Amino acid sequence: xxxxxxxxxKKDVLDPQGKVIHQALDGMGFENISEVRQGKYFEIDVNxxxxxxxxAVVEDMCKKLLxxxxxxxFKIIETQ
Amino acid sequence: xxxxxxxxxxxxxxxxxxxALKKFGFNNKMVWHDNNELxxxxxxxxxxxxxxxxxxxxxxMASKSRIMQSVINFAKSGGLVMGxxxxxxxxxxxxxxxxxxxxxxxxxxxxxxxxxxxxxKENTYFKNLNKDVLEFHIAHNEGNYFCTKDxxxxxxxxxxxxxxxxNKEGKIEDQYNPNGSIKNIAGIFNKEKNVLGMMPHPERMxxxxxxxxxxxxxxxxxxxNIK
Numbered sequence: 001x002x003x004x005x006x007x008x009x010k011k012d013v014l015d016p017q018g019k020v021i022h023q024a025l026d027g028m029g030f031e032n033i034s035e036v037r038q039g040k041y042f043e044i045d046v047n048x049x050x051x052x053x054x055x056a057v058v059e060d061m062c063k064k065l066l067x068x069x070x071x072x073x074f075k076i077i078e079t080q
Numbered sequence: 081x082x083x084x085x086x087x088x089x090x091x092x093x094x095x096x097x098x099x100a101l102k103k104f105g106f107n108n109k110m111v112w113h114d115n116n117e118l119x120x121x122x123x124x125x126x127x128x129x130x131x132x133x134x135x136x137x138x139x140x141m142a143s144k145s146r147i148m149q150s151v152i153n154f155a156k157s158g159g160l161v162m163g164x165x166x167x168x169x170x171x172x173x174x175x176x177x178x179x180x181x182x183x184x185x186x187x188x189x190x191x192x193x194x195x196x197x198x199x200x201k202e203n204t205y206f207k208n209l210n211k212d213v214l215e216f217h218i219a220h221n222e223g224n225y226f227c228t229k230d231x232x233x234x235x236x237x238x239x240x241x242x243x244x245x246x247n248k249e250g251k252i253e254d255q256y257n258p259n260g261s262i263k264n265i266a267g268i269f270n271k272e273k274n275v276l277g278m279m280p281h282p283e284r285m286x287x288x289x290x291x292x293x294x295x296x297x298x299x300x301x302x303x304x305n306i307k
Binding site: 068 | 136137140144173178179180182183184185186187224226227228231260
């Protein structure tokens with residue numbers, strides 16, 4: 001079963017890359033933006049048929065490796 | 081005195097550290113990351129470099145490598161563990177020292193000499209040092225120290241800030257902060273002060289004709305404190 005996880009920076013953590021991307025987009029004419037935050041996206045194929053079990057495994061991965069909870073939040077967004 | 085330097089795939093300051101430790105009297109062993117056991121050591125060093133190509137987050141993959149469980153156990157039993165640069169990034173990823181190292185504020189790789197001010201000499205690393213300001217070298221892309229407000233209060237209350245970026249006279253001001261670190265923090269201890277993580281490289285300052293001697297002062301003092 002495929003499980004996806006999105007890792008984003010917490011609100012009060014500075015994201016200089018997001019800022020630069022925002023400026024670039026602004027310069028390209030995409031002016032209607034108030035903020036850009038950059039994150040990470042993972043697609044993980046878990047050998048598990050039970051969706052809640054598969055999600056739980058990915059949640060454990062996020063806590064132990066994929067995210068650093070000092071600065072990042074994670075969200076498990078979909079299962080297939 | 082026995083020391084061990086851990087080499088991860090992508091470490092590139094491990095041999096410099098080996099040279100520095102041997103120069104000042106350590107009997108140093110290089111330890112490959114895939115080993116389970118740490119040789120008997122008075123000091124373990126996690127060196128600088130780009131372990132695992134900085135994949136995922138700097139230091140995150142190395143923090144899960146096989147040898148690290150032994151390093152964590154060694155640190156938790158009071159052993160001296162020092163992480164320099166990428167080694168510091170590995171230490172924060174293990175949770176042995178608090179906080180995290182973000183991308184430098186102005187998104188540039190910084191490679192230059194800096195001055196750092198020692199905050200606390202009540203520890204094996206800096207005890208008896210007759211200088212308060214040392215000139216070290218930094219070379220990093222992710223050295224922007226960050227921690228939560230609660231963590232910052234805790235590390236201040238426990239005197240865990242090891243060194244600050246400053247000027248030659250020891251003034252700690254924003255203009256001397258190369259990378260955006262909170263409070264100009266360049267290095268941090270764990271609560272017990274046996275684990276030290278810092279971005280600057282003392283091993284690059286051990287030759288008068290090449291660099292200056294502040295690294296020599298640091299290592300000479302360190303081995304005397306361990307003896």
